[in-house]
Amino acid sequence: DAGVTQSPTHLIKTRGQHVTLRCSPISGHKSVSWYQQVLGQGPQFIFQYYEKEERGRGNFPDRFSARQFPNYSSELNVNALLLGDSALYLCASSLILGGNPSNQPQHFGDGTRLSIL
Amino acid sequence: RKEVEQDPGPFNVPEGATVAFNCTYSNSASQSFFWYRQDCRKEPKLLMSVYSSGNEDGRFTAQLNRASQYISLLIRDSKLSDSATYLCVVSHAGGTSYGKLTFGQGTILTVHP
Numbered sequence A: 001d002a003g004v005t006q007s008p009t010h011l012i013k014t015r016g017q018h019v020t021l022r023c024s025p026i027s028g029h030k031s032v033s034w035y036q037q038v039l040g041q042g043p044q045f046i047f048q049y050y051e052k053e054e055r056g057r058g059n060f061p062d063r064f065s066a067r068q069f070p071n072y073s074s075e076l077n078v079n080a081l082l083l084g085d086s087a088l089y090l091c092a093s094s095l096i097l098g099g100n101p102s103n104q105p106q107h108f109g110d111g112t113r114l115s116i117l
Numbered sequence B: 001r002k003e004v005e006q007d008p009g010p011f012n013v014p015e016g017a018t019v020a021f022n023c024t025y026s027n028s029a030s031q032s033f034f035w036y037r038q039d040c041r042k043e044p045k046l047l048m049s050v051y052s053s054g055n056e057d058g059r060f061t062a063q064l065n066r067a068s069q070y071i072s073l074l075i076r077d078s079k080l081s082d083s084a085t086y087l088c089v090v091s092h093a094g095g096t097s098y099g100k101l102t103f104g105q106g107t108i109l110t111v112h113p
Helices: none
Strands: A005-007 A010-013 A019-024 A031-037 A044-050 A053-057 A064-068 A074-078 A087-094 A112-116 B004-006 B011-014 B019-025 B032-038 B044-050 B055-057 B060-065 B070-075 B084-092 B100-103 B107-112
Touching: A005 A087, A010 A019, A019 A087, A019 A112, A031 A074, A031 B100, A044 A064, A044 A074, A044 B100, A074 A087, B004 B084, B011 B019, B019 B084, B019 B107, B032 B060, B032 B070, B044 B055, B044 B060, B070 B084
Parallel strands: A010 A112, B011 B107
Antiparallel strands: A005 A019, A019 A074, A031 A044, A031 A087, A044 A053, A064 A074, A087 A112, B004 B019, B019 B070, B032 B044, B032 B084, B055 B060, B060 B070, B084 B100, B084 B107
């Protein structure tokens, strides 16, 4: 079975440009989350989507936006790129079951490595 | 104060050693707990969930103390392949969120021959 797939794997942009990152969850997973990981730190939560609705947002500026499509894939958009946006962007998917859905672990894709020049 | 704190290490141990990682979290409403492993320039991979009763998976043992808000991971008989960054992770479902993961900084482990 395919895991979480992300594209592209690497991307180089310049300041002020915008970028769209894509993610396909594991088949059957309806929840997708996005994380940013800068070198030497753990991943930081950006967004969570479930059933095409935003369910959670981390402490990121409005330049960051996302959406989820009917097939549960997702896009992360970042506008007006800054040097500090250089990072590994990770997408994770999870099952949402009854009871305590937060018990379900999240499974990560390989990430998109974004470099801003 | 960071929500999840770990000793960043690095820990350098010989093959066969036993090594323990500790982690504390500040949000008492945290509901689920995990250890993830991340190899250099790779994505985090789930190592194990952590339960209040403690749980073991082969050479790995995880413990959770909710009263102290403390999580631990013990690795016995270390292998060269255990070299990685170990991430302590807590999950909290609040509002409409179905479980935002909060990661510690990660603890770097190097196992040498």
